[in-house]
Amino acid sequence: MPENRRITVAVTGAGGVGASKRLLAALQEDDRVTHVDLLVSANGRKLAALEFGTQEDPDSVVQALGATSPKVRLLDPADLSGPVTSGSYPSDAMVILPCAAGVLGRIAHGLALDLIERAADVTLKERRRLVLCLRETPLHLAHLRNMVAVTEAGAIVYPMIPTYYNVPETLAELQDELVERLLQLLGLQHTERYRWDGVSTPARREHTGTP
Template identity: 35%
Template sequence: MQKRLIVGISGASGIIYGVRALELLREHGVQTHLVVSKSAELTLHHELDMSLDALRDLADEVHPIKDVGASIASGSFLTEGMLVAPCSVRSMAEIATGVTSTLLTRAADVVLKERRRLVLMVRETPLHTGHLRSMTALSEMGAVIAPPVPAFYTRPQSLDEVVTQSVGRALELFGLPIAQVQRWQGH
């Protein structure tokens, strides 16, 4: 069976992370199931010269945010897990509490209950104690909190290289070897 990964894009700044994830997953032959929050649709228009249709075209299947009966809302739908890139604090809090209001947070909740890999590229700073407690709770439940932090040892020459490195590292958490990721070679 072809590898399948759910990609959630929430409304936090940094929608390029979700876009790049979809591009890299396509290059690696991974079937993608995309769910985009309403806030992310607004963010897309502010941050990128990309239409919503162009974003959707990057995925193999797109699920409406309100469709809580979608395949990805069930544990019987087999996936490698889910990447939320970027992940807003609101989405993170819903996932942490299990009180989900959209397909994005329901799918993440299902991934956790099925003990599959959930990687959250949380985009918020500074963080208050409530945010940190939500992150701790999610980590204790098995999620991986992977904020997109630039790796300057790679000596990036462009923003594109920074984004690709951050997303590539997150995708490697699913066992996907991403050739574009530069590795620390020591001193």
């Protein structure tokens, strides 16, 4: 991907909104990222209010997510005339974090009921990187088939499944590792803390005291 990257981030109605906050913080701090389009669904706002103890209105949710940099623009998911609805709009990648199973299913079948799903559809048709951080468990057959379909369409399904070999001690560490892996997928690696060298990782060595 080029420098001066433009990233679309969407938050939908599934648990794990705290990870979205950490991803947004990393993108805002990264000089390689010049613009972030942020979309939060109505159910995403409900989950943010639940997790952060805030109100559900867009302004309160944006503040709770820490999306305060001038490079972040909040878009209304109900507005299907928004800029990300068109392939002519410059965008390098899109991440839906967290991604509800219903959102993934509609994207898998080319359905777009709101601007989030339309932006994902555009990302796929323009052959740009789309990462869907599914937050659902257990999975039934329709979920699995939708994951196959959306992968065949070109998306990356990245379930919000924690790793354990780094011996995480806090929720924040689980979220940090998830976000770092997402940044790697976007070509925006920040740290080698979670990089496996064939024996261990810096994070594991820190937690276990092993060399």
